Amino acid sequence: MKKFARILFIGLCLSQFALASVAQARMIYINDNLRVGVRSEPSTRVAPFSVAVTGMRLEVLEQQPGYLKIRTNKGEVGWIKDIYVSDQPPAVLRIKTLKTRHQALKQQLQKQEETIKILETANMALNEKIDSLKKDRSRWQLEKARSDYIQQGSVNSRFWWWISLAGLLLVAAAFTSGMIWHRQQAMKRLGGLRV
Numbered sequence: 001m002k003k004f005a006r007i008l009f010i011g012l013c014l015s016q017f018a019l020a021s022v023a024q025a026r027m028i029y030i031n032d033n034l035r036v037g038v039r040s041e042p043s044t045r046v047a048p049f050s051v052a053v054t055g056m057r058l059e060v061l062e063q064q065p066g067y068l069k070i071r072t073n074k075g076e077v078g079w080i081k082d083i084y085v086s087d088q089p090p091a092v093l094r095i096k097t098l099k100t101r102h103q104a105l106k107q108q109l110q111k112q113e114e115t116i117k118i119l120e121t122a123n124m125a126l127n128e129k130i131d132s133l134k135k136d137r138s139r140w141q142l143e144k145a146r147s148d149y150i151q152q153g154s155v156n157s158r159f160w161w162w163i164s165l166a167g168l169l170l171v172a173a174a175f176t177s178g179m180i181w182h183r184q185q186a187m188k189r190l191g192g193l194r195v
Contacts, residue, residue: 038078042067
């Protein structure tokens with residue numbers, strides 16, 4: 001039992017020590033900021049005569065195992081190790097490009113939002129104008145309907161006036177012809193004397 005307790009105690013001490021060393025461990029990352037020596041020959045034995053830095057564009061002139069013959073933006077020609085180059089721009093330049101693009105898109109978005117606000121205001125004004133025009137149209141349709149009704153009424157009243165006049169003339173003609181007939185009948189009864 002003592003042996004087990006001793007092993008347990010040693011295990012606890014070691015775990016405490018391990019936890020303390022883990023808590024003190026420091027995390028680091030590789031920096032993307034490089035300075036590469038440009039050499040006159042493809043060898044590390046030759047001292048560099050110039051430096052190529054992160055983000056510099058280089059023209060590849062020739063390739064050998066592990067080395068590239070390049071031309072710098074200053075026109076210098078030399079050799080560098082191929083492990084330091086990439087076909088893609090470094091993260092620093094990509095981030096800078098992305099930030100510039102982000103700013104441009106942000107400004108474009110602000111302009112779009114301003115345009116949207118202007119268009120919404122114009123849309124509201126046009127909707128109000130449409131509503132006003134609809135009200136005017138309804139009012140004009142009502143006035144037209146009233147005018148049509150009045151005109152129909154005047155046409156109908158003229159029609160009935162002419163019918164009434166024709167009826168009156170017909171009654172007058174019938175009355176006159178009835179009187180003439182009655183007079184002729186009376187004259188026949190009286191033997192031609194006029195009544």
